[in-house]
Amino acid sequence: MGKANRSEEWGIGKANRSEEWAKGKARLAHLGVIVRRLDAAEPFYARLGLSPAPRVSLDREHVRMTFIRVADAEIELLEPAAQEGPLSRFLATRGEGIHHIAIEVDDIERALALATASGMRAIDQVPRPGAHGTRVAFLHPGQAHGVLLELVERPRHPPREEPST
Numbered sequence: 001m002g003k004a005n006r007s008e009e010w011g012i013g014k015a016n017r018s019e020e021w022a023k024g025k026a027r028l029a030h031l032g033v034i035v036r037r038l039d040a041a042e043p044f045y046a047r048l049g050l051s052p053a054p055r056v057s058l059d060r061e062h063v064r065m066t067f068i069r070v071a072d073a074e075i076e077l078l079e080p081a082a083q084e085g086p087l088s089r090f091l092a093t094r095g096e097g098i099h100h101i102a103i104e105v106d107d108i109e110r111a112l113a114l115a116t117a118s119g120m121r122a123i124d125q126v127p128r129p130g131a132h133g134t135r136v137a138f139l140h141p142g143q144a145h146g147v148l149l150e151l152v153e154r155p156r157h158p159p160r161e162e163p164s165t
């Protein structure tokens with residue numbers, strides 16, 4: 001399937017490292033899309049026959065979100081829930097649109113270590129909690145050909161339900 005080639009295209013760095021990174025089950029997890037209002041964006045996708053899952057709030061990140069499954073991957077709709085924070089700043093300066101690409105990895109600490117060892121700058125030195133019990137870490141777009149990359153590791157144990165307040 002040419003996994004190693006694909007990871008080289010991600011610009012992760014030296015071939016041997018990117019090969020190592022792709023050895024596990026690295027796959028496209030989701031595209032993160034910032035929208036002004038979920039109330040407006042969800043019906044748009046529903047009209048295309050794509051149904052949004054129940055919403056989740058990450059209060060610490062000042063964001064409300066929903067996931068829309070498209071085959072093996074998802075579209076993550078992000079609505080900034082406060083005037084503060086990087087998502088709200090992104091919306092204010094760039095408007096609605098694609099914000100990041102998320103890649104699922106088996107071992108996020110290992111993927112982070114490989115990425116930084118190959119010269120990428122991590123926004124998160126240690127993974128932070130994401131939606132649905134995942135752990136996530138972002139890599140700076142400066143060394144990723146202009147793309148904000150998110151690494152995602154799914155919970156190894158069944159996730160606890162998060163309060164969606």
Ligand code: ZN
Pocket residue numbers: 030031032076100102150
């Ligand atoms: Zn994401």
